[in-house]
Amino acid sequence: MSNPSKMKVYQEVLNEIRRFIQERELEDGDRIPSERELSDQLNASRASVREALRAIELLGLIETRHGEGTFLRTYKPFHSVELLSTFVLTEAQTKDELKEVQYMLEQLCLQELKRLNVREIEELESLDGASEQIHNELFILLFNQLGNQLLLKIWHLVAGFQQMTEQEQLDASDVQSIIDRIKRQEYDQAIDTHSRLYT
Amino acid sequence: MSNPSKMKVYQEVLNEIRRFIQERELEDGDRIPSERELSDQLNASRASVREALRAIELLGLIETRHGEGTFLRTYKPFHSVELLSTFVLTEAQTKDELKEVQYMLEQLCLQELKRLNVREIEELESLDGASEQIHNELFILLFNQLGNQLLLKIWHLVAGFQQMTEQEQLDASDVQSIIDRIKRQEYDQAIDTHSRLYT
DNA sequence: ATTGCGTTAGTGGTCTGACCATTTATGAAA
DNA sequence: TTTCATAAATGGTCAGACCACTAACGCAAT
Structure with a gap:
């Protein structure tokens, strides 16, 4: 050169x-x-x-x-996020931090619920209430409907990492009650319920 | 292998x-x-x-x-943004997603300002108003004070992406007005100002 | 002319071995 | 003990080789 x-x-x-x-x-x-x-x-x-x-x-x-x-090729940042996640998430993060970030991201998501239309809300019916993974399924669905792949990816990685640290996960019935609130379009209460589960 | x-x-x-x-x-x-x-x-x-x-x-x-x-070496994602910036092909939708996520993260940050004490707010004085990077500097400082390193890293990451896609950055004077609001502890107005800059 | 298919040239994927530049550790001389 | 030349380790770069895969070419059969 x-x-x-x-x-x-x-x-x-x-x-x-x-x-x-x-x-x-x-x-x-x-x-x-x-x-x-x-x-x-x-x-x-x-x-x-x-x-x-x-x-x-x-x-x-x-x-x-x-x-x-x-x-x-056109660039999709959410691909890189995955790449970097190992390095970013691994570093001496306290479990509390992980949990807090996950909580914040989910709150962000719930606060955007107003943007969804009835048809999109109805899709919540497809969630399997019996599943252990109901929590993940719910937010994957919601983040997807918000249409922001990057945000979904970030949340997914954080949540996945969180799960690896083997902390107690949210109870399925608690998650179900959030879902119910959303279905009735009681968004503020849904946010509240979710908030209580994390404290 | x-x-x-x-x-x-x-x-x-x-x-x-x-x-x-x-x-x-x-x-x-x-x-x-x-x-x-x-x-x-x-x-x-x-x-x-x-x-x-x-x-x-x-x-x-x-x-x-x-x-x-x-x-x-942690924490310095995309130190070579300059090397990549101009030839990153990004679709409009991707740029919007990026912008949205960055906006959300920053709003999250601003909403937590109440938790800071006077001494921490005073540190804003150290920001160089003339710097092109004033926007970045502000949020690096704030996220740091909030004490969640992970959130800082995620924001940093997203901000790096954003810079790579060569979108118009926030105007320094606009950022300065946010800073001023924060210094006067007018947090709600700060949030408002910031919100307006993104729409 | 059209079709079919082996050949071949071009391209990425990987390895080996070499040499240079820089830093650090080594050890002999003062 | 200190000083300083030397050696060892490490990253930076290059040349050349061989393999695997793809697409284009051209010849042969139809």
Whole structure:
């Protein structure tokens, strides 16, 4: 690479790729030059080019197809959230913190219930009251209906981690009472009930 | 690598590194085995190990020091936003989701302001009103004072994504007005102001 | 001409081994 | 004991090789 700065080669490569995409106004699905081409044109080894490509592949910015090539791809942050979760959630978090965050996220969700229409509320009927997982099922459904994949993903990861710490989970009947409140569109009471379960 | 699945070697390496960190409960600043050690222990080439390491380095999860080694580093997600920002293709809906989640998290934060004491509020004085990063600085400070590190990290993550998608950031003067409100302990107005900035 | 299929060129996936640059540990000399 | 040159360990980078997969090509049979 030409740039003699302290930046690593793979980062320079990243810069060049970025410029390439920008100049040609590439879009979703468009092809990026092959690793060997990039290697030649940028005067970098293929190994360095690959370091750059693997990094943004992991991020979900490109898609690689064996034998075909490398293609640009629209970015979905919630994919990266999963990637990072291990690192973020593992670090010396107290269980209380996890629980608190889960609680907050669920409160956020419940506070948005007003946005749902009758038809969406009716879908709550499909929940299996006998299931041990009723809590998870409820919020997966609700977050889904709110239509925010990122938020769902975050909650899901936090909840999953929470479950691993083997704290006592919410009682199924308590969750059921929240569901009942929601069905009757008594949202404030639902929020209240949920709030009480966490304190 | 032993695993004969269709997963790429660098991804397997990534999993192993993750496990390594998790099992030993490594924290900020702790050292990760050298590239050659990992290469030996995981039966992967050093090139593949590097692909994995470079990827999470770009994510900001590790720090590499030439001649010394590789170290775990928490808390600085997306230190290289600049490297990625311009060529991240994001759909409009995704951007909206991102914005919404960030907004929600910040509202969550502001709603907890009552819990802070005078001394903590006074720390807002330390914020540099001229900084472009005033928005980030404000919430890093606030989330920190609320004492939930996990929530801070999640917000940080989302804010990083947001920055990557190159959406228009909040105006510094608007943020400043939020800060002023908080200083005068007009929390409800602060929440209101913040809310208006996002709509 | 059309269809079918082996060949081949291009591409990503992975490994080996080499060399350089930087930092730290080592050990001999003062 | 201190000082400082040397060695060892580590990350940074490269060249080249081989495999696996895909798509395009071209020849042969229809």
